[in-house]
Amino acid sequence: MEELIVWLRHPGLNHYLILSGLLFSLGLFAVLTRRNAIMVLMGIELILNAANINFIAFSRYVTTTLDGHVVAIFVIILAAAEAAIALAIVLNIYQNFNTVNVDEINKLKD
Amino acid sequence: MIDLYTVLFYVFMLTTLGSASIVVFSKNIVRAAFALLFAFFGIAGIYVFLLADFIAVTQVLIYVGGILVLILFGVMLTNRQINVDAKTGTVQTLPAIVITAAIAATLIGIFWSTAWPLSGQLKMMDNTASDIGSLLLSKYLLPFEVASVVLLVALLGAAMIARREKK
Numbered sequence: 001m002e003e004l005i006v007w008l009r010h011p012g013l014n015h016y017l018i019l020s021g022l023l024f025s026l027g028l029f030a031v032l033t034r035r036n037a038i039m040v041l042m043g044i045e046l047i048l049n050a051a052n053i054n055f056i057a058f059s060r061y062v063t064t065t066l067d068g069h070v071v072a073i074f075v076i077i078l079a080a081a082e083a084a085i086a087l088a089i090v091l092n093i094y095q096n097f098n099t100v101n102v103d104e105i106n107k108l109k110d
Numbered sequence: 111m112i113d114l115y116t117v118l119f120y121v122f123m124l125t126t127l128g129s130a131s132i133v134v135f136s137k138n139i140v141r142a143a144f145a146l147l148f149a150f151f152g153i154a155g156i157y158v159f160l161l162a163d164f165i166a167v168t169q170v171l172i173y174v175g176g177i178l179v180l181i182l183f184g185v186m187l188t189n190r191q192i193n194v195d196a197k198t199g200t201v202q203t204l205p206a207i208v209i210t211a212a213i214a215a216t217l218i219g220i221f222w223s224t225a226w227p228l229s230g231q232l233k234m235m236d237n238t239a240s241d242i243g244s245l246l247l248s249k250y251l252l253p254f255e256v257a258s259v260v261l262l263v264a265l266l267g268a269a270m271i272a273r274r275e276k277k
Contacts, residue, residue: 025211042146053157061228069162073246080176
């Protein structure tokens, strides 16, 4: 108990890793359970952010170089591209199927 | 006495996790999108604690200013009436809870039990932007150029896909 309190008082690498693990799990839960395609996208954004926290936490505490920051920038760039493409696809699906429910979108061509 | 650093760390951590929970569990999709805003801000604060000032600013600019606006556009454009049809259901909640809890427990167990080689800490800098810039134009030049091409292609493709077809 004493050790736990001491641990809680000094944020270190493990705090950030646990935060990112929880964030990843929340994002995964959204991806698994949500029917709305846009909610699935939000879950993916949470997962990408969890990965980024890991990169930067390791960059501060383990490698002590800025390489993790550069990787995080690439992740952010790809997340932006992914969001743009995915939302364009969702809008197109909405025009064709009149729904964004991922369970009902089961035809490639009608 | 708990110092201010620790208090602020937990404030940002709880902001992030609480907002992310609202994103995941809220029935109203507009509320979920706005909770995502606070989750992104909380993560930007966490980056500041990790001495990543440039990444924190980039997070605010790109995630909050770009991706979140895109998501809000998506929400507004794909719901017939904002107030009536803005709900979103869930499926297979129980198996998903089991799987997610198992993965979370595994991840945290691995993080906890691994002896990370804590060789030291990143040294404090006035700003990380200039060093990141040097890295991008020397060690990571090829990924940097590829990323610019990917962005160009992705944005052209997005404009192409989202355009309404002429009848």
